[in-house]
Amino acid sequence: MLQGLTTLLEEVVTFIVVAAMVLWLSPVVGAASILPLAFAFIFIRNYNRRVKSVYEGVRRRLGTIGSFLQDRLAGIQVTQSFAREAAEEQQFATRADEFFRTSVEASRLRNSYFPVVSFFGFLNNLVMLGVGAWLIMEGSGWFSLGALIAYRGFWWRLQSPIRTIAQTSDILQRARASALRVLELLDAPVTIADRPQARCWDAGQGRVEFQDVSFSYLPGKPVLAGLSFTVAAGEFVAIAGGSGSGKSTLLNLVPRFFDTTGGSVLVDGHDVRAFTLASLRSEIGYVGQDNYLFSGTVEANLRYGRPEASQAEWEAAARAANAHDFILGLPAGYDTEVGQNGVKLSGGQRQRLSLARAFLTRPRILLLDEPTASVEPESEALIHDSILRRTREGLGTTLLVTHRVDLLRQAPRILFLEGGQLVGDGRHAELILSCPEYADAYHRWEETEEAGTGHSA
Template identity: 35%
Template sequence: MSDTKSTMKETERIEAPAGGPGRGPMAGGQVGQKAMTFGPSAQRMVARMSPQKHKAISVVVLAVVSVTLMALGPRLLGEATDLIFDGYLAQQPIDFDGVRDVLLAVLAIYAGASLLSWLQGYLLNDVVQGTVRRMRSDVEDKVNALPLEYFDRQPRGELLSRVTNDIDNVSQTLQQTMSQLLTSLLTVLAVLSMMFWISPTLALIALVSVPISMYLTTRIMKRSQSQFIAQWRRTGKLNAHIEETFSGHALVTVFGRRPEVERTFAVENDALYEASFRAQFVSGLIMPLMMFVGNLNYVVIAVVGGVRVAGGSLSLGEVQAFVQYTRQFTQPLTTVASMMNLLQSGVASAERVFELLDADEQVPDSAVPHEVRASRGEVAFEDVAFSYDAGSPLIHGLSLVARPGQTVAIVGPTGAGKTTLVNLVMRFYELDGGRITLDGVDITAMPRAALRGRIGMVLQDAWLFGGTIRDNIAYGRPDASEDEILEAARATFVDRFVHSLPDGYDTVIDEDGGNLSAGERQLVTIARAFLSDPALLILDEATSSVDTRTELLLQQAMSALRSDRTSFVIAHRLSTIRDADLILVMEDGAIVEQGTHDELLATGGAYSRLYLSQFAAALA
C-alpha cells in the first residue's frame, strides 16, 4: 500500500470545526485530568505479573527462606555471647569449641541466605523485565488500535512521553522496589516473630513505633502523590513543546519566534522544576522521620533491656540479639519509607500508561468480514453525514458515485471538507450516518487492512522512514522485484535525482528525509504509490512540493498511473485537474457543483469564480 500514514495533515486540521478538538500543531492535549488512587493502580501493576506467576511464587518462597535464615543469625550469635559471658562470670574456661560451632553455623546460614537472595533477585529481574516487555507490547498494540481522532487530541510529544519516559520509569520502579519491598515486609514479620520469642514485653515496646510510622508515612504519601502526578504531567507537556519546536525548527527560525519559544520553554521548565521539587521534598520527609522514630524506639529498648538483664529475667546474649533485631526491624521500615518517592513516581507513571491502555479503541472490524474479490474501484457515497464535534456537523447528506476508471477531482476553499472526504473512504474516521461502498460492499463490512490494501494514497506531507531510498519506494509493495522498483522510480522521475546522490538508491535517509528536498521526498512517496498499483488512488495535493516543470512531467506519469483505476484528486491549483472526468466543488461539507471543467466554467458558478480568480492572479 502507498503512503497511508495515519496522521492527519495540517490542511485537515484546519478543516476541522472550530468547536472540535484542537488540530493544529500547537494544540494542547487532554492529559489525564483525573488521577487514579495509589492503591488500585499499584494493584493493577502487580496483577500484570500474573503471566509469570510461577516464577513470582518461586521468588516469594526463596525470599521467605532467605529472610528466615537471616533472622536466625542474631539469635545464634546471642548464644555465642552467652557462652563467653557465662564462662567469664563463672570464672571457668570459656567453651571456645561451642563458640566455634555456633559461629560456623551462623556462617553457613548467612552464606545460604545470600545464595537464596541472589537467586531470588535473578528470578525477580526476569519477572519484572518480562512484565515491562509485555506492557510495551500492549502499548504498541493499543496505539495501533486507537482511532485517528485520539491522535488529533494528543500532542505527539505527550504521547511519546507516555510510551517512553513513563514506561521506563515504571520499569525502574519495579526493578528497584519489588525486591526490597518483598524482603522488607518478610524481614519485619520474621524479626517480629523472633522478638516475641525472646521477650514479648520488649516486642510490644518495639511495636509502638509501627502505628506512628504508618501514620506519618500515610499522611506524607497523600500529600506527595498529587505532586508526582503533576510532575509527570508537566514532563509530558514539556516533551510535547520540545518535540514540536524541534520538528518546526525551520519555521520557528524563519518567523523569528525563537524568543517566544524560549519563553514558553522557560515557563514549562520552571513549572516542571517546581512540581518535581515539591514531589521530592514532600516524599523526602518520610525517611528522616522514620529514622527519628526508630532511634527513639532503639533508646527505649536499650534502657528496658538493660534493666531486665540486671534483674536476671533476660541474658546478655538475648538482649544483644534483641537489639540487633530492633535494628533489623526498623531498617526495613526505613527502607520502605525511603522508596516511597520512587514508588509514588512509578505508580504515577503507571497511571498515565493505564490511561492510554484504557482509551477507547476504533470500532472493530466486522465479525463476518466481507472480502471484495474482483476490485473495479467503484466508490459510492450514500447520504453520508460526518462531524468531528457532535455539535458542529461538517458533512451532511452527501451522495455521489465514482465510476471505475474515473478521475474525480475535489476542489473548494479551505475547511470545505475535501481531505475529510477521502479520509472517510480510508475509514480513518467512522461515519455519523449513511454509508460508503467499494464495488458495492459497505466499507464497514470489510477488514480495514483489506480496504486500505486496495487504496494508494499520496499526502501533501511526504512521510519517509529511516532507511534507503530503495526501501522507502518498496514500502508500497515489499515483495516487488528490483526491476519493478526501478520502473516505478523512472516513471515518477525519482531516478533523475537519485544518481546525483553518493550511494544512489542505497542512500540512507533519516526518518524526516532531511537530506532530501521537499520535492524529492514527494517524488519518493509518489513512486511508492506507483509501485503499489492500487485499485483506488487518492492524491491529496500530491505535487504541491515539486517545481513546475517536474509537475508537468508528473502529471503525465499520474495520467498513466490513474488509467484503469478510480482516482480522487484534491487540488488547489485548478489547472492541474482540467482533464478530470468529474470535478466536485465543495463548500461547508456539501457538494455545491459537479461536472467537467468545461461544463462548470459554462455555468459561471463557484468553480468558475475559483478558476477565474486563479487565472486573474496569474495575469496580475
C-alpha cells in the same frame, strides 16, 4: 544513580560499624555471628545487582513499548489506510509479552528477597543467642547480658537495605499503571467495524459512486449535503473547492475512515459497508498532505503496505513515484534511516516516498488529498508527473484534491465543491464559463500562485 550509590555506601559503612562494635563487645560472639551476616551481605549485594538488571530490563521493555506505541499511534491513519492492523497488533503482542515475562521475573525475584533475608536474620539470631547465652552461663566474664541486648540493637540497623529494596517495587507499580493505560486504549470502542455479513472486495474495477451522501462530524452541523456523482473505473478526477468545503471529508468516506450519516458511497456498485474494511482499504491507496513515515529505513516504509513485494516491484513503485533517484542519492540508499516521522527527508521526498508506498499496493482507487500542499516546486512537478502517468497507463481510478492551476487545466474532469455541495462538474474550459463559483476560485488560486505563495494557500 547518585542516590543509589550513597545508599550502597551507607549499607557498607553500616555493616563495617556494626561488625566493629560487635567484635569489640565480644570477639567470640562477633566472629560466630558475623559469618551468617557476611553471607547475608553478599546475598543482598548480589540481589541488588540482579534486581537492578531485571528492573532495568522491565524499564527498557516498557520504553520499547512506549516508543513503538508512540510511533504507531502517530501513524495510525497510515496503518488503517493500508489495512495493516493485524500485523501491528502482532508486533505489539510480541513486545507486550516480553514486558510481561520480565515483569513476572522481577516480582518473583522481589518475593524471594524477604524469606531469604529473614532466614539469614534467623540464623544470625540463633548463633548470637546460642553463643552469647553459653558465654554468659559459663560466667567467664567475656560477655554480658547488656552486651547481648546492645548487639541485637545493632543488628536491627541492617534493616535499612530492606527498606531500600522495598522502594524499588514502586517502579513496578508505575509500570503496571502504564500497562493498564495501554490496555484501556486498546479496549476503546470501535465505531467503524466490519458488518456481520461483510464480504471481501476483490478484483474490483474501481468505480466510485456517491448517492445522495450527507455527512456531519457533529450533530446538526452538516459538512456534506446531498452529494451525488459517479467516477468511472480508471477515471482521473480532480476535486476542487475552497477551504472547508468538504473535500477531505469526501475522500475520507471512500475507505470508511468515516461512515456517511445519510446516503451511500458505492464501489463497483456495492455499498462500501458491505465489504470488509481490510479488503476495501487494501484496494484503496490514500496519500494526504502529510503522511506519517515510521521510524526505520526507506525500504521498510516503502514496503509497509505490501511487505511480500519483491525488490523489482518496490523499485518499480519508487520509480513510478519519481522517488528512486533521490533514494539512491541518500547516504545509505534504500537502507537509509528516515528518522522519527521521516524528519531526515525533505517535504517533497517524504511525499514521493508516501506516493511510492501507495503505488506498491497497486490500489484500484487512489485518493490524493493536496499531495503537494507543502512541497518544494521541483518535487511538485515530479509528483504531478507521476500521478498523471498512473492514469495514462490505466492503473486505476484517481481522485485528487487540488487547487494547483496547471493540474486543474489538465484534468479530464473537475468536481467543484462549495459548502459541502457539488456546484460544478466538468472540464476546466467548461466550468470557467458555466460555473461562476469555480471561475472566481480559479482566478484566486492563479493569483496566489503567481504571487509565489501558492504552497501555503
